[in-house]
Amino acid sequence: MKNIAIAAAIATLTILTGASLPDKGPIPHIKPQIAGEAEEPVETTPTPEPRPSTVNDAQDPPAPQNETPSEAEKPQDKKPEKFGPPAPGTLEAQNLTIEAESDADHAQCMGELQALGALVNDIPRIDEGNGCGIDKPVRVVEVLPGIKVKPEATLRCPAALALARWMKESVIPAATAAAKEKGRITALNQASSYVCRLRNGAEIGKISEHARGNAIDIASFGFERGDVIAVKPRREDPTLAGAFQRTVSASGCLYFSTVLDPESDSAHETHFHMDVLQRKGGFRYCH
Numbered sequence: 001m002k003n004i005a006i007a008a009a010i011a012t013l014t015i016l017t018g019a020s021l022p023d024k025g026p027i028p029h030i031k032p033q034i035a036g037e038a039e040e041p042v043e044t045t046p047t048p049e050p051r052p053s054t055v056n057d058a059q060d061p062p063a064p065q066n067e068t069p070s071e072a073e074k075p076q077d078k079k080p081e082k083f084g085p086p087a088p089g090t091l092e093a094q095n096l097t098i099e100a101e102s103d104a105d106h107a108q109c110m111g112e113l114q115a116l117g118a119l120v121n122d123i124p125r126i127d128e129g130n131g132c133g134i135d136k137p138v139r140v141v142e143v144l145p146g147i148k149v150k151p152e153a154t155l156r157c158p159a160a161l162a163l164a165r166w167m168k169e170s171v172i173p174a175a176t177a178a179a180k181e182k183g184r185i186t187a188l189n190q191a192s193s194y195v196c197r198l199r200n201g202a203e204i205g206k207i208s209e210h211a212r213g214n215a216i217d218i219a220s221f222g223f224e225r226g227d228v229i230a231v232k233p234r235r236e237d238p239t240l241a242g243a244f245q246r247t248v249s250a251s252g253c254l255y256f257s258t259v260l261d262p263e264s265d266s267a268h269e270t271h272f273h274m275d276v277l278q279r280k281g282g283f284r285y286c287h
Contacts, residue, residue: 089204091197096131096207101156106136109157116164117145123154126213132196134213143167143188150222153193156213159276162255163188163216166274170251175221175229178244183224191217191271200267209258215275231271233262248272253286260287 086092113120119142127133140153140160144167153160167188175185193216199208209215220230234242245261252259252274260273264287279285 087204091130091132091207094131094207098127098131098133098135099212101135106157109161110138113157113161113164116161116168118143118160118164119145120157120160126154126194128196130196131207132211134194137194137213140193144172147185148187150187150189153190153216154213155193155216156276159214159216162276163274166248166252166255170254171221171248174244174247174251175223178240178247179223179227179229181225182227182229185221186224187222188218189220189222189228191219193217209275209277214277215258215273218272218274219270231262233269235263250286253284257282257284258286263287 110120110122118140121139121141123137123139125133125135126137134154134156136157137154138157138160140149140155140163143149143160143164147167153163155163167185172185175182192210194210194213195208196211197208198205198211210217218231220228222228229241229244231245234245236242237245249259249261249272252272256274257277257279258273258275260268262269262271
């Protein structure tokens with residue numbers, strides 16, 4: 001029986017391997033439409049009408065290389081305009097004005113400066129907007145006879161007068177005691193006088209007294225024999241130069257309402273800041 005089953009399987013395999021598929025399959029016929037039968041639904045999105053063909057319509061022609069873009073496509077060269085009010089705390093947002101000075105007060109101040117021998121010139125009113133400016137500015141060429149201000153300083157007259165008095169009554173006597181071998185003082189080297197900015201050059205905060213002509217920054221003192229005593233941190237300086245700087249820094253508060261020296265903060269490590277800001281009750285800030 002086993003041999004018979006094997007023989008039958010071989011015969012069947014032989015018949016199948018001899019069979020072949022037809023060269024062409026049956027062609028499907030279109031279903032005839034019966035009267036009254038609805039057509040197959042189609043998509044509802046409309047198909048755009050084809051545009052008329054042309055000889056070279058295989059693709060859109062490239063745009064000319066020198067074609068000028070439309071106004072909407074042009075890059076905007078102008079910076080976007082700022083809208084709304086200025087940021088709080090900025091100089092523009094504070095609505096400040098320049099302090100008016102009377103002719104009589106200014107004339108008296110100038111007279112006192114001339115009596116001290118200072119070389120000071122009136123210059124035109126300064127108004128940079130936002131409260132920056134000086135109603136009656138002066139340019140200080142020599143704070144006292146033979147002592148040049150380098151570079152020349154632009155200040156209000158009261159600040160120039162305080163500077164001249166401090167130099168005459170405090171700085172010169174202290175230099176005579178501490179640096180007699182250097183000769184007399186011939187130059188007062190300043191780092192900043194009038195400049196429109198906020199305090200310490202910040203973006204927000206109170207307006208600087210420099211922006212009102214009330215302040216000057218002293219960087220060093222020049223002497224007749226070419227020596228210079230620079231303003232720098234000297235709290236622990238045991239030399240006569242250290243004693244000189246500490247003396248003139250302390251005495252500055254007798255003439256100015258604000259004195260900041262190199263020990264006050266990092267922003268003043270290279271100079272004295274001195275100003276004549278008027279505070280309530282005559283309060284003075286010296287550090």
